[in-house]
Amino acid sequence: MQIGFAVPQYGVFADPDFIRQAAVDLEAMGYHSLWAGDRVLVPLEPSDRYPGGDGEIPSAFRTFFDPLAALTLAAVGTRDVRLGTSALNALWQPPVVLARALASLDLLSHGRLDVGIGLGWLRDEYAAAGVPWRGRGQRLEETLDLMEAAWSEKVVEHDGPLWRVPPSHVDLKPFQHPRPPILLAGFTPAALERVGRRADGWLGAAMPPAYLTSLWEVALRAAERAGRDPSALRMVVRVNPEITRAPAPAERVPRAGTVRQIGDYVLSLAELGAHETFVDVQPTASSREEFLDVAHDLVEVLRAG
Template identity: 50%
Template structure:
């Protein structure tokens, strides 16, 4: 199982000039992957409350400071040679597929084929309002974005006629390093999201919060639904990936993540990565925690 770490992107860790150094050191330690998330807005009166938060504090305070995920991965790509680079997740419906595809293709080329494109639809309606994107259309937009990305990466000339976007027959000579393109991993727990993963995704991006849940046993039900859906759609469920985000409740001993990583390995996860945004007060501190957890994981 690949062990990864979230790049220093949120809260006190969100210092763009330190991202490259963090990435290089994480790779030197033996980490296999580096990941980013997506947060564009932390409204004072949001439409929705972040899971595990309260009306008094509706989202993690660390998310009020957030580095752009593509910029963070670009910095990491230039400082590393081996680790995979992923998004868990980009809120795809905020983007136009043509520009999103250009960014992902450029990043895959820059990294020499190390990109995993993790996409989702987010959770906060207020962000969609600020983006000028209808919340009710988020699933349909993601479906069409997947159509456009595949066309950009595999068709010549590229052409698309959809509900939300139209691309006239065009030459697009910028093609990804990976063929037929980076793997597209999808997030979500709702039935419609699980169905989309089964039909169209290269894998699933679940999340667990050490000290709060959901526990890994809870994630097995959705995973079985994805595999059954893939088989019903004529796909081989054996090729689908699982890349687990592991958050740790603030104040909990960080070594509590180690048995979760070990359990994920035993359950057959392809990868798991630590997000230390809520546990470290500096980039150096995050590296210390990352080194300690990795050593404990391999020792156990």
């Protein structure tokens, strides 16, 4: 199982110099991948509760560096580490514009990009972006169709319910052929069915083992029905822990725990079928020094097994 870390990006870590230097440091520590998320605002009176913790949106989200800009900074100073979005809210941008931005980042990084896409959970962000909340699944399907065409077709042409592209040359293609890997987030049967039917993998999150494996089985069965190889799908699991000094009660892990406890949980995910796990400590780390110390200590714990 591969191990990644969230690139510094929000709250006190939303600083371009630190993003670039931390990416270099994280690669030197031995992390396989760096991941960036996507938020645009924190409403004073949110339309929806945050899907983690106590339901309150973390205050660190008020300052959020653009995910593709953060990964560009990470790419400039690194050589081998993979760069992923978890998850990019792809519906906030026209597909042809987003396809160009992602192809550019894949070229800049010499083929190190994993495109992780989600639908988000906050209706206020859709309203601010001018995108309808309803019909998100259909919008995502057409977005994927159009991006894949832009990345692989010699002449791009599209006439769908939401977008029309006349026969056109779009010659900027990604470094990876035929395209960067696409990973889809989501926790409903429809979302996991879409993963199996047309994605390269699933962006999951820390949850009870039985629930995690049951969702993964939905994706695997959908891949079989679509005539695809289920064994080719990747499961990538995000862990957002509160790092504590004293051991946390077992029932609080992985929401909270010492570096040792979180490391043990991460290792246990391999037994559940996870191919990759990454950890994000930005909501609870109070300083740049703590951010890097936790990253260092965690990778040492994982190496020790």
